[in-house]
Amino acid sequence: MPADGDLAEAASVLRTGGLVAFPTETVYGLGANALDARAAARIFEAKARPSFDPLITHLADAADLESLVGAVPPAVAALAARFWPGPLTLIVDRPAMIPPIVTSGLATMAVRVPDNEYARRLIAAAGVPVAAPSANRFGQLSPTRAEHVVRGLGAAVDVVLDGGPTRCGIESTIVDARGERPVVLRLGALPVEELEQVAGPVTIRPGSSGQPVAPGTLAAHYAPRTPLRLSTAGATDSGVRRGYLAFRDRPVGDWAAVEVLSAAGDLTEAAARLFEALHRLDATGVGEIVAESVPDTGVGRAVNDRLRRAAATWSSGH
Template identity: 85%
Template sequence: MLPADSGIAEAASVLRTGGLVAFPTETVYGLGANALDARAAARIFEAKARPSFDPLITHLADAAELEKLVGAVPAAVAALTERFWPGPLTLIVDRPAAIPPIVTSGLPTMAVRVPDNAYARALIAEAGVPVAAPSANRFGQLSPTRAEHVVRGLGAAVDVVLDGGPTRCGIESTIVDARDGRPVVLRLGALPVEALEEAVGPVTVRPGSSGQPVAPGTLAAHYAPRTPLRLASGGEPPAADGVRRGFLAFRDRPAGDWAAVEVLSAAGDLTEAAARLFDALHELDAAGVAEILVEPVPEVGVGRAVNDRLRRAAATWHPAA
């Protein structure tokens, strides 16, 4: 593990030579490889045990790099880059010939963004190549918001881990397809739908996929801890059956003798709740409990993305949920 403020040059060299680098963004830690190198991209899928049908997000150092890579972009896409980049917004564009098909899982489109994290942009700029980077975790498991989460989950599969401290947003980027001028949200994320609508007017929200995903992170079951997890029905006391259970609460510590409890935001702040989500779930996952119950948060703003992650995590353990 290298400190992000002094390890950029070494990590960039690893990227240029086909290696894997985990690095902080404002959302979660990414597992990066040279997006122009098919063999390097294949290493991402191998390290994460990620199915080849789930496309990657390509990261750029600056919005100006988009047209250099893909050529002219639709006006609606350009307007969103101007308003929200750098930031937690991933946009769908047509895949350029320079990006090998493995990065997009054979799709004719590419997911791309500019992260709002100085370490991430410095790394990409120093490497001199676009960087393909899904979250730096085993496929389907909890996303990493700290460097130690990456080390714990992927270990020696990563050549370099840059430690930039905890991530600010704590959940993944929002993914939008605006190529035909009508923005469609394919994955809820750290940029709230309300912020998009304030900028461009009404948008369609269509998260989730059946068959091959058209965007990363849209499978029905995803983002799950190793410990079985289910949604709490509300005011639910721990069962009197001797089973150790953990509880993830929004703002109020629940009554009862829980084995472990994590509160996302005592102040009821949804931004803080989102930033704490995966960190809290990592703590509960390591607490030695037999089951984790989770309390949904208010379904507004970034809370919609938090609940989306909780539902997908629960679906991993309870497919009918």
């Protein structure tokens, strides 16, 4: 885990406009000072991220939300009180101190408090809110280990803090609770069922046909470098060396590489291992990855969401 000296150095880099990759409970984030437009612009440049895709701002403590945005709607406050720190991102009105580049010009802002001690200590030491999308090239597999960050972004990052593998392995759930009925804008590590225990029935709208109102909602996203298709999509050229991503049981047939997400059939374990397994399959040199869906309940919904978007990247002519 990062030493105190490493955290202090990284905090200084953030304060002075640099980029720091750091662990959270979900995936590794690529952080910059959210109050500094030039620093935020470096995130978009390093990731080759389109300027229309907004960033998530990370806070050290839930109490910092009111200090940043002023009055917080009761439903938003209730979700923050229950699930922060944790893998829940909430939509709030953008305060004037947050430059428009962070929100891609939107009047709203995505914000969360990560459930990772080192992430919160880093943000607290920096003394500024930290804008941080996943620390990878735009549209590619999210990083769940520091080596994924180094391999994907290299010298574009000033400091990489190695906190070991992330616990959840999949991004945060994004919710807009400012209206009468909360809207889930991105499925993620916090299951909808748990949200509804606090918020009541929610609307699930994890997609965007125009400018995204939240990160990670484009139809094609989260893709490995190797072409990926869902196992339900039918057969392809048998001459291609293929890898298989299985939920619980190893597949029958001649596969060059196989990754099993959870031999016990545990959806939480499957989510935690999803991107790690895809990174490994990507590194085997196979010509195609065939991915099996998981049960579409709990965090399994988010796993299937990521697989569908990864497959869409290739079916759309990546």
